Amino acid sequence: MDVLSFRTPGLGDQTYLLIHEGRGVLVDPQRDIGRFLDAAAERGVELRFVLETHLHNDYVSGAGQAALRTGAELVMPAAAAPAYRHTPAFHLEDLDGGGGLTLRPVHTPGHTPEHTSYLVLIDGAPVALFSGGSLLVASAGRPDLLGPERARSLARLQHLSLRRLAALPPGTALYPTHGEGSFCTATGAGRLTSTIGTELTDNPLLAIDDPDEFADTLLAAPMPIPAFYRHMGPANTLGVPPMPPTGVPELSEPAGQVVDLRPRRVQAGGMLPGSYGIEMDDDFGSWTGWLLPRGEPITLVAEPGQEIDEAVTQLAQIGLDTVQGVVRDLGEHATQTYxxxxxxxxxxxxxxxxxxxxxxxxxxxxxxxxxxxxxxxxxxxxxxxxxxxxxxxxxxxxxxxxxxxxxxxxxxxxxxxxxxxxxxxxxxxxxxxxxxxxxx
CATH class of the missing domain: 3.40.250.10 (Rhodanese-like domain)
Structure with a gap:
């Protein structure tokens, strides 16, 4: 068995491709599925399952499109009940991957009510756990993303779920979806992967026996919730269309909201009046989705020769498909300065x-x-x-x-x-x- 990890640093998330005897299992894929399917094709892997651990709050999923593209079986938590064809994952009802590979759904509510982790068994022996937003490295998935009314109830459920997972064999490899840089973590997550045994020693949340004390800890100092999060769950419930093209036309005049992604030192020297300045980086999409009104046309401003495919990809990962094009020549209109x-x-x-x-x-x-x-x-x-x-x-x-x-x-x-x-x-x-x- 081999597990490939695909990091999306701006969202603090990881997607995984498990490979066993030529069969593949894709876990929690981002919307830009090309990078995962290319990796599978390069290794001659037949994608057997696409697994979702929960209805994601921080990005629109590529799971449905990955399953359609490859013919793989799309598996969702049974309680998620999305509005599209899928196989419901019920607690402890095994999925046979063939060649000695078994996937065992484990209901782990807390981050979301339907949340389900997947235990991987090879020839009946547990070897790995895809824990999504449940047990994280030195942390846990936050329970307050669905609103303060449900936060404490979900926090107590998270306490039970973490103990359920902590009872697995210590050598079981831990592959969480959320990690460092994610606003879905309750506390600062560190390393990206771990083992159950390491978490028993190092994860401070597993040292808290009382459910109410655990809930108090998780809810004591909640991180802000990015504004675009409230749109992700509904999109993932109803279904996400294919990834839009990353190539956009060059424009002579901007349309809609203007987002300048040039380096800040260039921006400071002159921007188009009325534009927003969000320098291109790993978190460009997150800040754009958090700060700007949603649903309006977007024009990007870039330097001559500056690549914008990554910018368009990051926006599409959170469902912003309204990029009209890019302006590269500002002429004499760059009068907004700082x-x-x-x-x-x-x-x-x-x-x-x-x-x-x-x-x-x-x-x-x-x-x-x-x-x-x-x-x-x-x-x-x-x-x-x-x-x-x-x-x-x-x-x-x-x-x-x-x-x-x-x-x-x-x-x-x-x-x-x-x-x-x-x-x-x-x-x-x-x-x-x-x-x-x-x-x-």
Whole structure:
């Protein structure tokens, strides 16, 4: 048996392809299924099953299309009841993969009510577990994505599910779908894969015996929920269309929402008026889906020669299929500007008497390090609620986060709204605080 892992870093997720004696099992595939099917074809693998552990909240699934393309059997948790043809996975009702391969569904509610993990047996012996959003490496899937009303009930169910999985043989390999960088984890997940034995030793959640204490721990400091999550579950229940083409036409004029994905230093020198600045990176799609209104046409702005296939792919992974094209020549229209500065320059400006400072980190980050006089507004709230009334558009606005990425996105937004932003680049609020302590 071999297990290939496909990482999607911007969403913090992994898809797996299990291979045994020429037969393949695809687990929790992202929508861009070409990379998985190509890997199977290169190895001469016949795809036998496509497994889904749950109705995903963080991306639209490629499972249905992968099954249609290959003729594989699509297996979904029995309680998911999606509106398309599938094989329901019932608790402990084995699926025969042939050649000694058996897949055993294990109902593990908690992350979602229908959540099902899959235990892999070879010749009757358990060897691996695909745990989806149940037991994660040093963590567990968060139980609050379906709303606060159900969070505590699901957290208690997660406690039972983790103990069910922890009772498996210690040598069983653990392959979770959610991992580091995912907003589906209850706490900071570390490594990507593990074993049951390692988790028994290292996972702090498995040391909590009381279900209510466990629920308190999971719900004590919940991470924010990206705005696009609320659209993922319904899409995965009703069915996801094929992946759109990643090649889009070049446009002379933008249409709809304009998203500038050029490097931030290029953006700062001039953007199209009214555009959003989200520099291309692994999390480009996540930030675009979180910050911008959904369902409207999108025009990308890129440098000459800059590849945009990955940008279109990331947007499609969360169901944003409205990219109209790309603009590469801004001509004389790039009049929306902002400034970038390094740590020393930022601290000098911050110490001026009339300085105004906007901190766009998450609330949990504010609790760790705060600067006196800062206006605090988490980046997505800045877009959803608008700019704080305390900020004076006639004076420069200093903007910082933890590293510079969110600050640059915020600075582009402030410039869009007519403010004069200066973003800290390459450093963050903890660095500012440390520098000020030294100066004082």
């Amino acid at each position: 400034r970038l500065t390094d740590l020393d320059g930022f601290v000098r400006l911050l110490r001026e008497p009339d300085a105004q400072f906007l901190d766009v980190r998450m609330p949990a980050e504010w609790e760790q390090v705060r600067l006196p006089g800062a206006v605090e507004r988490f980046l997505p709230d800045l877009f959803a609620q608008g700019l704080p009334a305390t900020l004076d558009p006639e004076r420069p606005v200093l903007v910082a986060c933890a590293s510079g990425r969110r600050a640059a996105i915020a600075a582009a937004y402030l410039a869009r709204e007519g403010y004069r932003p200066i973003a800290l680049d390459g450093a963050g609020v903890p660095d500012v605080a440390a520098t000020l302590d030294k100066l004082n």
